Amino acid sequence: xAFDMSQVKELFRSIGVEYYALELDATDxxxxxxxxxxxxxxxxxxxxxxxxxxxxxxxxxxxxxxQDGSLQKLLGDNQITEPYExxxxxxxxxxxxLACSKEAATLGKKVMVLDYVVPTPLGTSWGxxxxxxxxxxxxxxxxxxxxxxxxxxxxxxKYGWQYEEQVKHNWEIMVEAIQNYxxxxxxxxxxxLREKSVTYLNSYGEFVEPHKIKATNRKxxxxxxxxxxxxxxxxxxxxxLGIPGDKEFCITSDDLFSLPYCPGKTLxxxxxxxxxxxxxxxxxxxxxxxxxxxxxxxxxxxQEMAEKVGAYMETHGVKFVRKFVPVQVEQxxxxxxxxLKVTAKSTEGSEIFAEEYNTVLIAIGRDACTRNIGLQTxxxxxxxxxxxxxxxxxxxxxxxxxxxxxxxxxxxxxLTPVAIQAGxxxxxxxxxxxxxxxxxINVPTTVFTPLEYGSCGYPxxxxxxxxxxxxxxxxxTLFWPLEWTVAGRDNNxxxxxxxxxxxxxxxxxxxxxxxxxxxxxxxxFAAAIKCGLTKELLDETIGIHPTCAEVFTTMDITKSSGxxxxxxxx
Amino acid sequence: MAQRLALQRxxxxxxxxxxxxxxxxxxxxxxxxxxxxxxxxxxxxxRVVNSPKPVVVDFHAQxxxxxxxxxxxxxxxxxxLEGKVLMAKVDIDDHTDLAIEYEVSAVPTVLAMKxxxxxxxxxxxxxxDQLEAFLKKxxxx
Numbered sequence: 001x002a003f004d005m006s007q008v009k010e011l012f013r014s015i016g017v018e019y020y021a022l023e024l025d026a027t028d029x030x031x032x033x034x035x036x037x038x039x040x041x042x043x044x045x046x047x048x049x050x051x052x053x054x055x056x057x058x059x060x061x062x063x064x065x066x067q068d069g070s071l072q073k074l075l076g077d078n079q080i081t082e083p084y085e086x087x088x089x090x091x092x093x094x095x096x097x098l099a100c101s102k103e104a105a106t107l108g109k110k111v112m113v114l115d116y117v118v119p120t121p122l123g124t125s126w127g128x129x130x131x132x133x134x135x136x137x138x139x140x141x142x143x144x145x146x147x148x149x150x151x152x153x154x155x156x157x158k159y160g161w162q163y164e165e166q167v168k169h170n171w172e173i174m175v176e177a178i179q180n181y182x183x184x185x186x187x188x189x190x191x192x193l194r195e196k197s198v199t200y201l202n203s204y205g206e207f208v209e210p211h212k213i214k215a216t217n218r219k220x221x222x223x224x225x226x227x228x229x230x231x232x233x234x235x236x237x238x239x240x241l242g243i244p245g246d247k248e249f250c251i252t253s254d255d256l257f258s259l260p261y262c263p264g265k266t267l268x269x270x271x272x273x274x275x276x277x278x279x280x281x282x283x284x285x286x287x288x289x290x291x292x293x294x295x296x297x298x299x300x301x302x303q304e305m306a307e308k309v310g311a312y313m314e315t316h317g318v319k320f321v322r323k324f325v326p327v328q329v330e331q332x333x334x335x336x337x338x339x340l341k342v343t344a345k346s347t348e349g350s351e352i353f354a355e356e357y358n359t360v361l362i363a364i365g366r367d368a369c370t371r372n373i374g375l376q377t378x379x380x381x382x383x384x385x386x387x388x389x390x391x392x393x394x395x396x397x398x399x400x401x402x403x404x405x406x407x408x409x410x411x412x413x414x415l416t417p418v419a420i421q422a423g424x425x426x427x428x429x430x431x432x433x434x435x436x437x438x439x440x441i442n443v444p445t446t447v448f449t450p451l452e453y454g455s456c457g458y459p460x461x462x463x464x465x466x467x468x469x470x471x472x473x474x475x476x477t478l479f480w481p482l483e484w485t486v487a488g489r490d491n492n493x494x495x496x497x498x499x500x501x502x503x504x505x506x507x508x509x510x511x512x513x514x515x516x517x518x519x520x521x522x523x524x525f526a527a528a529i530k531c532g533l534t535k536e537l538l539d540e541t542i543g544i545h546p547t548c549a550e551v552f553t554t555m556d557i558t559k560s561s562g563x564x565x566x567x568x569x570x
Numbered sequence: 571m572a573q574r575l576a577l578q579r580x581x582x583x584x585x586x587x588x589x590x591x592x593x594x595x596x597x598x599x600x601x602x603x604x605x606x607x608x609x610x611x612x613x614x615x616x617r618v619v620n621s622p623k624p625v626v627v628d629f630h631a632q633x634x635x636x637x638x639x640x641x642x643x644x645x646x647x648x649x650x651l652e653g654k655v656l657m658a659k660v661d662i663d664d665h666t667d668l669a670i671e672y673e674v675s676a677v678p679t680v681l682a683m684k685x686x687x688x689x690x691x692x693x694x695x696x697x698x699d700q701l702e703a704f705l706k707k708x709x710x711x
Binding site for chain 2: 127179180181182183184186187190191194
């Protein structure tokens with residue numbers, strides 16, 4: 001009861017409403033008041049809450065009224081309602097924030113977007129557009145492409161190209177070209193916001209009161225702004241190890257894509273797709289790369305595919321140190337790059353690993369930027385364990401006028417197209433009279449490691465957990481891309497599988513492919529899966545020849561049959 | 571204020587060498603003098619909007635490839651006109667407000683300004699003949 005009482009007081013405090021609390025156990029006629037309350041309201045328990053004379057109920061009822069807005073309506077008469085400066089303020093100018101803002105502006109609303117990049121420990125910063133554009137998908141794919149071109153040069157000789165020169169890679173030329181492209185994207189976003197009359201502030205936004213934020217720019221100048229509705233789209237930043245030397249000497253993906261010097265011999269710490277993709281292209285550019293993995297690769301992804309991704313990288317020169325965690329990074333020599341000494345401990349014993357590297361790249365995960373934006377001031381709940389924001393299926397937080405989209409959502413996918421879709425649909429629901437919700441099921445993804453991995457739907461383990469192994473049929477095959485034959489590249493390495501639900505017409509509930517252009521291959525099948533693709537429909541579809549994708553139309557060996565899938569010829 | 575007016579009058583004089591001491595113009599050779607980098611909004615006001623001579627304004631960006639070709643090409647032709655036209659260079663990332671005020675979307679964007687008004691404009695790279703015609707029109711008209 002005391003807990004409920006303080007909960008209710010906390011609620012009113014968080015929305016800036018003055019309350020009068022009558023403590024029945026501190027009043028002489030407390031018992032008789034309690035009796036009258038029962039007669040009036042049929043409620044014996046405390047707290048018993050009244051707003052402007054209207055009976056609400058206890059703690060739960062009060063929270064409910066706050067959630068559905070009826071509490072605010074009751075309070076409305078008492079408040080001097082000043083019109084809000086904006087209809088919508090969005091904190092974060094990344095994939096989600098920008099998409100939402102432009103859609104809302106198109107629907108005629110007055111919108112403000114705040115975007116501010118807190119520099120990395122090494123001082124790296126970037127412009128408008130968020131992670132994807134500046135330090136994520138875009139530069140990643142371009143560097144992956146640079147590495148693939150290196151491989152293509154090697155293959156070219158087998159196709160008859162003859163040249164004497166030894167081809168080398170120049171890191172600085174690549175980074176300059178990529179940063180120039182990103183610069184044009186940053187500018188493009190500024191222009192598009194201006195064209196849609198969205199106000200843009202390059203300032204750090206934080207809540208100071210309900211419906212009000214404080215915006216601080218780079219020079220420390222402060223302005224305040226109010227809005228009827230807010231959207232949190234602050235994204236994430238790389239997590240550090242928390243060991244001596246990590247922030248002073250190590251870099252993260254935030255620094256890698258604009259690094260003004262070649263990283264040289266690199267240790268990548270982590271087994272996320274960020275770690276593997278970066279390790280992959282660095283090795284592809286000719287650098288000496290080691291990946292230090294604590295336990296498994298690509299947590300959350302299909303593990304059979306993850307191990308194959310790792311195996312390919314290993315046969316192509318990437319070293320793996322498994323079941324070790326770094327405990328210390330020391331600087332032996334300053335420089336561009338310098339020399340660092342890394343000491344690591346085994347997770348299964350007392351073995352120590354020590355080695356020298358030019359660069360250490362930490363890619364062990366990303367943390368949501370929700371801890372320092374004043375959410376506690378207005379009562380927005382976050383998941384204390386990971387800092388992410390729990391929302392309902394309309395992206396609404398526990399505070400009705402505050403929504404959240406993108407990487408910061410608890411339990412949702414961290415992908416640009418998901419954030420964009422969620423942002424657009426949210427604006428349409430808020431201002432366009434739509435009721436369409438974002439569909440988070442069967443979202444396709446691709447990991448751009450040296451051998452790319454595309455997937456849509458369930459990983460095999462999750463499918464077995466959900467449906468039971470006996471109710472699934474998994475079809476699979478190895479394949480040899482035609483382009484690799486003349487080039488003399490690995491056969492029996494590329495792999496594809498589909499997971500079908502026997503109880504539902506052999507519905508395809510998971511599709512996985514490891515091979516070149518995996519992203520391009522997977523996209524179309526994602527649409528088919530959305531249409532309810534079954535094994536039969538897949539078999540009825542005629543393949544395009546010669547492609548890699550056509551393997552999905554002729555898959556007939558099942559895992560359960562135990563038959564050999566090794567390819568022997570055409 | 572008075573200092574700025576005096577400076578402005580000085581800038582419009584064909585006298586050589588005197589500008590070098592003010593440290594604003596690029597280099598000291600006759601050719602480079604007619605081109606300058608805009609420092610800020612009030613600098614733009616003084617040297618472009620309030621300029622008695624027509625000014626060609628080159629909006630460019632570090633990340634823009636074509637800008638790196640157009641810039642020197644335009645500078646060379648402006649220099650040949652020996653002070654009849656001045657050229658102001660504006661980096662749109664350093665001076666975003668200015669770029670937005672003049673509605674720059676893509677770069678390079680070149681404006682021809684006379685007595686504070688935009689009298690001509692083009693976007694994208696141009697060859698020498700086209701640039702010569704552009705400049706001729708500006709001083710002629």
